Amino acid sequence: MAIVTPRTSASPQPAPATPAPAPRPGPLPGLATAAAGVAVAWVVHLLVPAVPMLTAAVVLGIAAAHVPGVRARVRGSARPGLTLAGKRLMRIGVVLLGLKLGLDDVLGLGWATVAMVVAVVAATFAGTLWLGRRLGLRGDQPLLIATGYSICGASAIGAVSEVSGSDEEDVATSVALVTLCGTLAIAVLPLLHHPLGLDDAQFGRWVGAGVHDVGQVVATAQTAGPAALTDAVLVKLMRVALLAPLVAAVAVSVRRRRQQTTPAKASVKASEKTSGKASEKRPPLIPLFVLGFLAMVGVRTTGWVPAAGLDLAAHAQELLLAAALFGLGSAVHLPSLVRTGGRVAALGLCSWVVIAGASYGGVLLTT
Template sequence: MTLTENNGRAAGTTSPRPAPAATPATPRRIPGLPRSLPGLALAACGVAVAEAVHLLLPAVPMLTAAVVLGITAAHLPWLRHRVRGTARPGLTLAGKRLMRLGVVLLGLKLSLDDVLGLGWATVLMVLAVVVATFFGTLWLGRRLGLRGDQPLLIATGYSICGASAIGAVSEASGSDEEDVATSVALVTLCGTLAIAVLPLLHQPLGLDDAQFGRWVGAGVHDVGQVVATAQTAGPAALGEAVLVKLMRVALLAPLVAAVALAVRNRRRADAAGAGAGAGEGAAAGKRPPLLPLFVVGFLAMVVVRTTGVLPTAALDGAREAQELLLAAALFGLGSAVHLPTLVRTGGRVAALGLCSWVVIAGVSYAGVLLTT
């Protein structure tokens, strides 16, 4: 009888199924949120320290400090295990989701009226700088044999708006987190060097304040770095720099759409090469949208800013929120940088960064002279 009962239980015919309470589904309805809390808390601490650094050293943008602090946290002996362990889900969430929100709010800095006020000559100059820098950096990065999407991401960061553009394009291309982190670290480093180097070239290059501002706006990567660099030449330079820089930011949406289209075409070609109808259908089902939702949000914010319906207080609050969100995202991305791995390709990455820096500085300088 015992044998029969055992056989019955093995066959599942005489033993009742376990009660539903044994496999609760409630925790799964909040995917990964509890696991993300330690990392989000660490990112919040990193943002607080980055803001304190900026207040003590105004020449250091908060976003730059956030990246450096993220890299530092990932290598401190007493903290690195937590960064790579319990805090990793939250830091990854910050690097992806909070970056998207920050990019959306970035649109509130840009008005179409301001862009059109620059004049067509300046608009064409900015387009030439972006195209030359993007394709030149992309070509050189591939020739140097950099891994994965690093050439694409570095080219994006240099030509558009630094780490924000890298985060946006990485979402469209599905880039590896390590590639994103390495690209952010390089672009942030070069942008930080620009804060110290470009003001020294202001007078030797024979630029007046307005020309210097346009050169900085066309040639420096992140918005915060542009402000920190241009303000050394006064309010006229700062105003010109911000307007030219925001014109580059406006090109973020078409670039993301182009990358998404390229990824879609590549997946379609891979599916066709596999020669399997089912595989092709699966690949088609995973196609990225031509314009990701957060880029649509970015464009919507540009339209809202152009209408002028938002009061100054709301714009100031959005600017503060955007800075905090991007700082948290950059802390998360910085924490994914693994310096030993970076050192192994450091020579090639540094060479690409230096060459791209020379290209964007040279092309933007020539453009400023031709349009003034």
């Protein structure tokens, strides 16, 4: 008789352990990298005073994103902190920017100059936005470039991108273009001072109405003396004051656009609705940092802040914006920029001609 041995069931093998996901890097490495970039930009400005620290910060950020050895850190462990700098620190810097402008400064320009500045900003913004869309630039690039050229360069781009939800690459590309053109203005516009028949005060107002960043305005106008520098800064700050209504208008436009797309999503499942996947957070009509900017304008108007406090706030604002611009510059990807470089360069050149021509005509009409 055959002996049948019972089958022994194989003991279950333990499942292979799933490796734990690598912890996501925190913001500290990126913030430290941005601080190092600001320090280098400050040294560059000390050695070459004609180069504003904010301009140097953008250029260094772009370089850091492409230099072997540093590039891996910028795109890896430092990325969260650099993104944080480009957004959060930008907001704080924009708020402190309000302390540079008082209502008495605006009224001191005269209503004719105020009307000229508003007309130049409106013409530059509308013309650049229209041409950028006709050229087929991607994403929010037309909106961001139009904002940077018409208001106050990279600071305005950062502020508008906060409410428009723009892609980081679009923001970086726009900042790079506006910074490049503003830097070229430092070298080109002083050569046109006398050939255009402008006296020192007229040249200062032309620079203030036509150059993008505050630091670039100072670097350009100081070549014609203190009178030109004073008028340039006042006109430039008037353009800065228009940042608040522009950001509010963009926020309203974004809200309306999202409201129009809501009915198209009405057929999603109820479970998705309750989980929040079908609903989008609507941006506020006036972002908090814009209200902060207006509040700082009001504080400056009261005259309560002593000169030492204003100087301290100005230094803090410049450092914060430099860190933010280094973060934005580090997001620039030159190969992607080259692919659309012809159209972007064409838009930048045309917008530069528009704002220079409109501000030149406005200065002649109001003086």
